[in-house]
Structures are given as C-alpha cells and as structure tokens.
C-alpha cells in the first residue's frame with residue numbers, strides 16, 4: 001500500500017534521482033562518442049573499453065530502475081502545489097511516467113541489441129563477470145541476426161534521443177517552478193535550495209511524480 005504523501009522526497013529517493021540523472025547523461029555522451037570513435041583508428045582501443053563501460057553502467061541502471069520503481073510504487077510522492085493548473089499536473093504526470101518507460105526501454109533495447117549482434121561480443125560487467133545475452137536473441141540464426149540488430153540499434157538510438165529531449169523539458173519545467181513560480185517543486189529534490197514562496201497548506205494530494 002502506498003504511504004501517505006510527504007512534504008518532500010526521502011533522502012533515499014533524492015540520492016537515487018540524482019545518481020541516475022548524472023549516470024544517464026553520461027550514457028548519452030558515451031554512446032555518442034564511442035559510435036564515432038570506433039571508426040577512428042587512433043581512438044578504437046579506447047572506444048572498445050568505453051563500449052564495455054557503457055554496457056556495464058547501462059545494465060546497472062536497469063537494476064537501479066527496478067529499485068526506484070519499487071520505491072515509487074510503495075511510496076506516494078510529495079503532493080504538487082495547489083496553485084498548479086490541472087492540465088499542468090496532467091502533463092507532469094505523463095512526463096514522469098514517460099521517463100520511467102524510457103529508462104527501462106533504452107537499456108532493454110541495448111541489451112537486446114548486443115544479444116542479437118552478429119559480432120557476438122561478450123559483455124564483461126566492469127571487468128568482473130560475463131553478463132549473459134538474452135537467450136531468444138542470442139540463439140537466432142546468423143542471417144536473421146543482422147536485420148534484428150540493425151532495428152534494435154535504431155530503436156536504442158531514437159529512444160535515447162527521446163529521453164534526452166524529455167529530460168530537457170523536465171529540467172526546464174523544474175527551473176521554471178523555482179525561478180518564475182517560486183514554489184517548492186525543485187527544492188524538495190534539492191533540499192538546500194529554499195523556495196521563494198512557502199509550501200501550500202493544502203496541496204493536491206492525488207498527483208505527483
């Protein structure tokens with residue numbers, strides 16, 4: 001059963017949020033860099049190592065997401081300010097769930113892509129052990145693997161670009177709440193930041209992130 005709403009996020013939720021935010025930014029940057037660097041002779045050796053790190057961090061983010069979703073489904077997030085229009089609350093809600101869906105779909109597409117790869121390269125998780133490929137895809141006949149891998153590559157890339165776009169909207173909205181509206185939306189995810197206005201005595205209890 002979800003617990004009663006609080007006035008701000010727990011420290012566990014705040015740490016998980018920022019950890020994943022910075023790690024996801026690193027995933028997009030490393031993904032863009034390594035796919036270009038692999039074609040440059042001078043950078044190829046480093047690019048191979050970055051591929052392994054990209055896969056190791058990406059799969060770890062999938063595990064962290066499971067922890068985060070478990071938290072989200074058992075805790076009710078802090079309520080949104082009563083001053084927020086119903087339509088804006090709806091948009092915030094859809095954006096937050098779109099972020100959860102993308103945070104799951106992108107690493108799953110990446111995992112599926114390397115599993116179906118014609119190169120059949122192993123994923124060594126931070127150099128420690130071999131992370132298994134997804135069985136159904138790894139067992140495909142070689143002539144089927146090529147088109148499946150290419151499709152998953154495109155899906156992985158487009159979803160990652162979509163995530164980057166939604167994160168920009170999400171961060172822009174949080175800044176607008178802090179700078180223009182002066183409410184406590186951003187400060188409850190960054191506790192040392194003080195809102196210009198006092199939190200509402202009667203916030204909307206049903207919506208949040």
Ligand code: HEM
Nearest residue numbers: 027028031032035055058059061106107110111114157160
């Ligand atoms: C967790 C979130 C992840 C994000 C945000 C992310 C993001 C990206 C991005 C932006 C690219 C560059 C795409 C391009 O422009 O071509 C990329 C490439 C790639 N990613 Fe990820 N990735 C994630 C997870 C994973 C995981 C879990 C794996 C595998 C286990 C993976 C494997 C790959 C591979 C192999 C490529 C290179 C594809 C190619 O050769 O074109 N990624 N990723």
